[in-house]
Amino acid sequence: MxxxxxxxxxxxxxxxxxxxxxxxxxxxxxxxxxxxxxxxxxxxxxxxxxxxxxxxxxxxxxxxxxxxxxxxxxxxxxxxxxxxxxxxxxxxxxxxxxxxxxxxxxxxxxxxxxxxxxxxxxxxxxxxxxxxxxPLAGLTAFRATVKKGASNTGKKVLVTGAGGGVSQFAIAFANASGAEVYVTSGSEDKIEKVKNLGVIDGFNYRDEKWFKGASKVGGFDTIVDSAGGNQLNNYLKIIKPGGRIVMYGSTTGHPEKVDVFRLFWSQAHIMGSTMGSDDEFTEMLEWVDKHNIKxxxxxxxxxxxxxxxxxxxxxxxxxxxxxxxx
Known part of the structure; x- marks a missing residue:
C-alpha cells in the first residue's frame, strides 16, 4: 500500500x-x-x-x-x-x-x-x-468552544485566526449554539469569507489597535484562541467580567508579560484545551448531524x-x- x-x-x-x-x-x-x-x-x-x-x-x-x-x-x-x-x-x-x-x-x-x-x-x-x-479539528474546536467556552444563545464569542481548520469549526459550533460570532484575522479577504459562514464581523490583528474596534461590540463572553503570544493582553482588554479565554494553541509563542492586574480584576478565566475525550467526540458528531455542519x-x-x-x-x-x- x-x-x-x-x-x-x-x-x-x-x-x-x-x-x-x-x-x-x-x-x-x-x-x-x-x-x-x-x-x-x-x-x-x-x-x-x-x-x-x-x-x-x-x-x-x-x-x-x-x-x-x-x-x-x-x-x-x-x-x-x-x-x-x-x-x-x-x-x-x-x-x-x-x-x-x-x-x-x-x-x-x-x-x-x-x-x-x-x-x-x-x-x-x-x-x-x-x-x-x-475528526481532529472538529473535536478540538468542539471542546474549546462548547464544552470549555460555554458558547450558548445570547453569548458573544470571538474566534481568532479565522482561516484555519479548527477556527472554522469553532465558528460553526458557536453559530450552532446560538452565539453571536466574531473573528480576528490578518486577512481582510478571509474576514469577508467567514461572514458567509455566519460571522457578524471581524477585526484585522495586523492593526495594533484592533482591540479598540472589538471593544465596541460590548465585550466577549468567550474568546477561542490558537495564537497565544502577546495578544493575550489584548484579549484581557475585551473579555467581559467573568468571561472565558480558551487557548488550544500558541502559534505566536509565549507572551512576554501578562497584565495580571487586569486578569484578576476582570475575574476572567484563562483555560487550556486540547483535543477532547471519546465521549466528546461522540457528542461532537451528534452536533454535526443535528446542525448539518460541514x-x-x-x-x-x-x-x-x-x-x-x-x-x-x-x-x-x-x-x-x-x-x-x-
Missing part, C-alpha cells in the same frame, strides 16, 4: 510502499478514500514536534470503508476517532495519551488498522473529503501530489482543511 511517512531524507516526508496491515481480533482494516492534513503534520515535517519516530505513517484524520473486521462494521463508510488512550478522566487526557500519526501509524495511507471502538459511521450529509476533514475544504490533492498538499500550509490564501485522496 502507499503511505506518507516521516523519514531522515532531505525531504522528510516520503510517499512509499508498505505492506498492508494485518488485523487481529476486534480490529478493523479500513481502506481510506480521503485523509486530511493538520498543522501537526507540517510541524512533524519541519522537525518541530516532540518524540518524532522515523518511519511512522503520518495523518490523524481519515474517512474510508471497512474491508475486514467484525461483521457489523464490514462495508460501512466510517471516520476514525484519532484519540489514543485518552483515559478515564473526562477533564484531562492521561499521561499515555497520543494522537494517530505519531507515534502510532496514522491515516495518510491507503489502509489503516484500528480497534473497532475507534470507528464511527460517516455523517450522511458529508462527502468523504468533508468527513475526512472533521467542514470548509480548501483543496483536495491526489496522493502523488503530497508535497504540494503539505506546501499549501505556507500559502497565505489557504482557507480551511487540506485533503489528500488515495
Amino acid at each position: 502507499r503511505a506518507i511517512t516521516i523519514t531522515q531524507e532531505s525531504e522528510p516526508i516520503q510517499l512509499i510502499d508498505l505492506e498492508k496491515p494485518e488485523i487481529s481480533k476486534d480490529e478493523c482494516l479500513v481502506k481510506l478514500s480521503a485523509s486530511a492534513l493538520n498543522r501537526r503534520d507540517q510541524w512533524i515535517r519541519e522537525g518541530m514536534y516532540p518524540g518524532i519516530e522515523f518511519g511512522t505513517v503520518l495523518g490523524s484524520d481519515g474517512c474510508g470503508v471497512v474491508e475486514e473486521g467484525p461483521d457489523e462494521w464490514v462495508g460501512k463508510e466510517v471516520i476514525v476517532n484519532p484519540n489514543v488512550d485518552w483515559g478515564d478522566d473526562a477533564e484531562v487526557q492521561s499521561s499515555a495519551y497520543s494522537v494517530l500519526g505519531m507515534p502510532t501509524n496514522g491515516t495518510l495511507a491507503e489502509y489503516i488498522k484500528v480497534p473497532s471502538h475507534r470507528l464511527h459511521e460517516k455523517p450522511a450529509h458529508l462527502s468523504a473529503e468533508e468527513a475526512a476533514a472533521l 467542514p470548509t475544504v480548501d483543496k483536495v490533492y491526489n496522493a502523488e501530489d503530497y508535497i504540494g498538499a503539505f506546501n499549501r500550509f505556507k500559502e497565505p490564501d489557504s482557507f480551511g482543511k487540506i485533503v489528500i485522496k488515495f
Whole structure:
C-alpha cells in the first residue's frame, strides 16, 4: 500500500510502499478514500514536534470503508476517532495519551488498522473529503468552544485566526449554539469569507489597535484562541467580567508579560484545551448531524501530489482543511 511517512531524507516526508496491515481480533482494516492534513503534520515535517519516530505513517484524520473486521462494521463508510488512550478522566487526557500519526501509524495511507471502538459511521450529509476533514479539528474546536467556552444563545464569542481548520469549526459550533460570532484575522479577504459562514464581523490583528474596534461590540463572553503570544493582553482588554479565554494553541509563542492586574480584576478565566475525550467526540458528531455542519475544504490533492498538499500550509490564501485522496 502507499503511505506518507516521516523519514531522515532531505525531504522528510516520503510517499512509499508498505505492506498492508494485518488485523487481529476486534480490529478493523479500513481502506481510506480521503485523509486530511493538520498543522501537526507540517510541524512533524519541519522537525518541530516532540518524540518524532522515523518511519511512522503520518495523518490523524481519515474517512474510508471497512474491508475486514467484525461483521457489523464490514462495508460501512466510517471516520476514525484519532484519540489514543485518552483515559478515564473526562477533564484531562492521561499521561499515555497520543494522537494517530505519531507515534502510532496514522491515516495518510491507503489502509489503516484500528480497534473497532475507534470507528464511527460517516455523517450522511458529508462527502468523504468533508468527513475526512472533521475528526481532529472538529473535536478540538468542539471542546474549546462548547464544552470549555460555554458558547450558548445570547453569548458573544470571538474566534481568532479565522482561516484555519479548527477556527472554522469553532465558528460553526458557536453559530450552532446560538452565539453571536466574531473573528480576528490578518486577512481582510478571509474576514469577508467567514461572514458567509455566519460571522457578524471581524477585526484585522495586523492593526495594533484592533482591540479598540472589538471593544465596541460590548465585550466577549468567550474568546477561542490558537495564537497565544502577546495578544493575550489584548484579549484581557475585551473579555467581559467573568468571561472565558480558551487557548488550544500558541502559534505566536509565549507572551512576554501578562497584565495580571487586569486578569484578576476582570475575574476572567484563562483555560487550556486540547483535543477532547471519546465521549466528546461522540457528542461532537451528534452536533454535526443535528446542525448539518460541514467542514470548509480548501483543496483536495491526489496522493502523488503530497508535497504540494503539505506546501499549501505556507500559502497565505489557504482557507480551511487540506485533503489528500488515495
